[in-house]
Amino acid sequence: xxxxxxxxxLSGLLAAATASSLAARGAETPANAPAITxxxxxxxxxxxxxxxxxxxIHPSIYDEVVKDVMEVQPDVIVYQLKSADIDNNFYLAGxxxxxxxxxxxIGEYRDLVRTLHEKLDARQVMWVEDSVGLGSLLALSWPxxxxxxxxxxxxxxxxxxxxAGWSDPDVASKMLNAWVGMGNGFLQIGGYxxxxxxxxxxxxxxxxxxxxxxxxxxxxxxxxxxxxDSSGDNVANFxxxxxxxxxxxxxxxxxxxxxxFLMGYREYDEADSGKEMVEKYVSDWRRxxxxxxxxxxxxxxxxxxxxxxxxxKYLGSAKTDMERILRACRQYPAVEARWQQDYxxxxxxxxxxxxxxxxxxxxxxxxxxxxxxxxxxxxxxxxxxxx
Amino acid sequence: xxxxxxPILMFLFAALALGGVASADQYELMFDNGxxxxxxxxxxxxxxxxxxxxxxxxxxVVMKIDGRPGFEIVFVxxxxxxxxxxKGIFAPDIETMTTSGDAAGGGAVTKAVxxxxxxxxxxxxxxxxxxxxxxxxxGILESSKPGVFFMPWEGPVGIExxxxxxxxxxxxxxxxGPGQIIVLQINSPGGLVIEGDKIHETLKDxxxxxxxxxxxxxxxxxxxxxxxxxxxxxFMQVGAMGSAVMFAGQTAISGGExxxxxxxxxxxxxxxxxxxxxxxxxxxxxxxxxxxxxxETGKVTIYPDMRGEFDISDDKNVLTLNSDNAIDxxxxxxxxxxxxxxxxxxxxxxxxxxxxxxxxxxxxxQRTVKQCRDRIPRLQAELQRNPERAITLLKxxxxxxxxxYPVLVYEMGLPPDPDPIRxxxxxxxxxxxxxx
Numbered sequence: 001x002x003x004x005x006x007x008x009x010l011s012g013l014l015a016a017a018t019a020s021s022l023a024a025r026g027a028e029t030p031a032n033a034p035a036i037t038x039x040x041x042x043x044x045x046x047x048x049x050x051x052x053x054x055x056x057i058h059p060s061i062y063d064e065v066v067k068d069v070m071e072v073q074p075d076v077i078v079y080q081l082k083s084a085d086i087d088n089n090f091y092l093a094g095x096x097x098x099x100x101x102x103x104x105x106i107g108e109y110r111d112l113v114r115t116l117h118e119k120l121d122a123r124q125v126m127w128v129e130d131s132v133g134l135g136s137l138l139a140l141s142w143p144x145x146x147x148x149x150x151x152x153x154x155x156x157x158x159x160x161x162x163x164a165g166w167s168d169p170d171v172a173s174k175m176l177n178a179w180v181g182m183g184n185g186f187l188q189i190g191g192y193x194x195x196x197x198x199x200x201x202x203x204x205x206x207x208x209x210x211x212x213x214x215x216x217x218x219x220x221x222x223x224x225x226x227x228x229d230s231s232g233d234n235v236a237n238f239x240x241x242x243x244x245x246x247x248x249x250x251x252x253x254x255x256x257x258x259x260x261f262l263m264g265y266r267e268y269d270e271a272d273s274g275k276e277m278v279e280k281y282v283s284d285w286r287r288x289x290x291x292x293x294x295x296x297x298x299x300x301x302x303x304x305x306x307x308x309x310x311x312x313k314y315l316g317s318a319k320t321d322m323e324r325i326l327r328a329c330r331q332y333p334a335v336e337a338r339w340q341q342d343y344x345x346x347x348x349x350x351x352x353x354x355x356x357x358x359x360x361x362x363x364x365x366x367x368x369x370x371x372x373x374x375x376x377x378x379x380x381x382x383x384x385x386x387x
Numbered sequence: 388x389x390x391x392x393x394p395i396l397m398f399l400f401a402a403l404a405l406g407g408v409a410s411a412d413q414y415e416l417m418f419d420n421g422x423x424x425x426x427x428x429x430x431x432x433x434x435x436x437x438x439x440x441x442x443x444x445x446x447x448v449v450m451k452i453d454g455r456p457g458f459e460i461v462f463v464x465x466x467x468x469x470x471x472x473x474k475g476i477f478a479p480d481i482e483t484m485t486t487s488g489d490a491a492g493g494g495a496v497t498k499a500v501x502x503x504x505x506x507x508x509x510x511x512x513x514x515x516x517x518x519x520x521x522x523x524x525x526g527i528l529e530s531s532k533p534g535v536f537f538m539p540w541e542g543p544v545g546i547e548x549x550x551x552x553x554x555x556x557x558x559x560x561x562x563x564g565p566g567q568i569i570v571l572q573i574n575s576p577g578g579l580v581i582e583g584d585k586i587h588e589t590l591k592d593x594x595x596x597x598x599x600x601x602x603x604x605x606x607x608x609x610x611x612x613x614x615x616x617x618x619x620x621x622f623m624q625v626g627a628m629g630s631a632v633m634f635a636g637q638t639a640i641s642g643g644e645x646x647x648x649x650x651x652x653x654x655x656x657x658x659x660x661x662x663x664x665x666x667x668x669x670x671x672x673x674x675x676x677x678x679x680x681x682x683e684t685g686k687v688t689i690y691p692d693m694r695g696e697f698d699i700s701d702d703k704n705v706l707t708l709n710s711d712n713a714i715d716x717x718x719x720x721x722x723x724x725x726x727x728x729x730x731x732x733x734x735x736x737x738x739x740x741x742x743x744x745x746x747x748x749x750x751x752x753q754r755t756v757k758q759c760r761d762r763i764p765r766l767q768a769e770l771q772r773n774p775e776r777a778i779t780l781l782k783x784x785x786x787x788x789x790x791x792y793p794v795l796v797y798e799m800g801l802p803p804d805p806d807p808i809r810x811x812x813x814x815x816x817x818x819x820x821x822x823x
Binding site for chain 1: 574604605607623624627629632634637638671703704705706707709710711712725768773
């Protein structure tokens, strides 16, 4: 089940670690790292969170991952986050679909984070390869975070934009603070102070930090020793180096080897079943969604052909196409979300359409039967006239 | 010949069983909790059913059973409010139905019922023995182990999270005498003011005899109002509570209305033993709060302005508390992410639910809401497609008014008074009568 991956070229890795800005810290053994004398090679389970929030990164797939993790019982779980909603998703071959923007449901992610924290009994680490948008709430839900070189921790203005559209200042403030409060719940479970959340979610809040020894105190003003955000128009954002300098990120890494080394593991085995599951899920739902588009076009065409003697045949075939779409929506919430987004149809509306076609077919069949009976009656009538 | 008929007969039996009908006049109904009833028109029955989430019982004679499988309506003639009347009860609402004189249904339960705890996702197991519930001489139930009456309270207030369910769990706790612990796990974005009024009266009353706990995942607006009544408030780490601005349409209330709401919110905070200054910041943007905290004693002094060392809310924001600031200013009593952690905070030796009635009450109503949301659009579509079935369908719609009023009226926007539907049924009948 697990693919062993060990530090074969330790010198190369060390060079990479040295190149990273946190090399000096990496050379130390972190306090929470296991004793080096342990004979067992630790198992790391990587959970990818890649792509669009709301579709690719969807709680439904992580239910299965959680079960798998519980079976594998790794020593370390690494959540590998790569989600930049505002960008071209270059990492998803051929997919740059801005229509998925905004499909994420914050409550579902809150439950996902709680589940991962509570059900999984292993050291859990967040590795941000890139995060712009609601993914940053996930990033900040784990106290131990590492970032890739050039990674962004951006885009939480998205949370406050959910409350847009209210003109009354009290109602607007209610909505805004309700959303920001819910957003801050993620930072709270990650152990980050509320001040960071307010500055990252609300443009009018500033952010600065003061240092006393290793302790950082955050404030929503510009009076601290280090001003992160002095603008009243933009939210605070962090890139990898700033996050590391401010102590949000524990270090900047290039790859998993690098990450594991910074965490104090000189060698490890990687369980890659989670990666496979998530990657398969993403390619499956996307392929299924593409099929749905074809089925829909087919169904429309067949409905257009449904007249005359072939009406029942084509309606039946269109119904089958739509039932396929329905099954796909039921199987993949991501397909359901996209279907709703692109075609404006919920599962219920699909079901109603299918029922409508069934009724139409039923009516036609009854009509045919009646016509048939009518024919025989007319025949008998004819016989009567012969008397 | 016999051999050739056998498969056909088997098919017929299977079809009959699936259709829920045993013979022309004999019915078999399967209920959600796994129990079933088989009988005929004219049978005398005892029915326990849920109406608007409240458990009720009735005895009478089965007049007829109508409707499609899964949505049958059982018409029972019996005594209602001192008068003989026929009541239509939706099969999905029925908890038990027994023919009078049934061996299974007859006889009163006189002995204790064993209960076991039902761990939730947050409870990572436990090795303790199951508790036993006994009936005291005074008829009061007693659990062998200290525990809680736990109920999730989720969704929009007044639609999914209702006063009725709170009343039901209180009624269950009352069976065990005063001094019970009722835990409401709150996860709601807020909702209807009218529901808040009912909740207010009920929680004010129940606090006289039980210990009521709010365990908060999300308590926004009306849900914050509900939570503030409770004797103790615990946050999940992800929790949020506040933003209780009352508004109609697009506009927040103001003037005398706002003053009254501020006063009520303050009163509620005080009922729960909390400072009203902070509560007021949840209601209006312009209210302020800050506090000082004694470094040694931890005593918190709250100010209605920004003079304190720690800010709670300035005059530009409506307040939503998270776990950190709620704990620090003394508005919350602790943080618990799991039921085990909550048990420690409640000073219980372990997490134990006296019974699963709260979960069942919650599940039952959530199921009804789900069925309603699913059924009503279909019903409307059927009405369009099959106008000849209008009477049956409209009668079913009337039935849903009885079962799931809040979804129909507050969520789907159907008229609050179903009387026009009754009239429409009569009108259709009259027209059909005229045609014939």
